Amino acid sequence: MNNFFIIKKSVKKLDNLAEMYSYCDETNCGEVAVCEGKKISVVGYIDQSNLTAEKFFLNDSSNPSSLKANLEVRFSGDTNTNQDIFNKFNALAKNQNNPVTVSGIISGFDMPIMGTCKRGFNLNLSDESAID
Numbered sequence: 001m002n003n004f005f006i007i008k009k010s011v012k013k014l015d016n017l018a019e020m021y022s023y024c025d026e027t028n029c030g031e032v033a034v035c036e037g038k039k040i041s042v043v044g045y046i047d048q049s050n051l052t053a054e055k056f057f058l059n060d061s062s063n064p065s066s067l068k069a070n071l072e073v074r075f076s077g078d079t080n081t082n083q084d085i086f087n088k089f090n091a092l093a094k095n096q097n098n099p100v101t102v103s104g105i106i107s108g109f110d111m112p113i114m115g116t117c118k119r120g121f122n123l124n125l126s127d128e129s130a131i132d
Contacts, residue, residue: 011103014042017060017069020106020121029110029117041103042123044071048093053086058123062097073102076124085125 012035014020020035020042027033044058047070060069075082092100104125111120 010039012038012040014040017042017044017058017071020071021069024106024108024119024121027108027119029112029119031119033106033108033119033121035106035121036108037105039103039105040123041101042071043099043101045096045099046089046093048096051086051089051093053082056089056093058100058102062099071121071123073104073123073125076104076126081126 012023014023020040023040024033024035042058044060045062047057047059047064050057053075055072055074057070058073059067061067075085089100092098102123102125104123107122107124109120109122111118
C-alpha cells in the first residue's frame, strides 16, 4: 500500500495592506524580501479606475482621499484565465465599498526614486479562485 502525502503551501492571511507591507519589511534594493515567493491572502478595495485585463490596484481604503497604501495585483494565467479573473474583479468592483480578499504569490522589484531605491511588491494571481 502506497502512502501519498499532499503538501499544501501555507497561506499567510493578512487583514490589510499595512500588515502586508509590515510582513514584507523594509528591504534594500537588490535584496529579496522575506515575503517574496510566499503565498498570501490580503483584504483591500478594488480601484475601479485602474482595472485592466492584465492587472488592477488593491487599495487600503474605498475612499481615494484617505488612501495610504496600494498593491498592484497582476493576472499571471493564460489569456482565457486572465479574462475570467478580469470578469470576476470587474463585477466586484462595481461596489467599491465592499472589501475583497485576494490570494496570490508576492513578487518584488526595485523602484529607483529620486536618487534612492525602495523595494516594491506585486501580487500575482493564477486563477479566479484567488478572489473572495
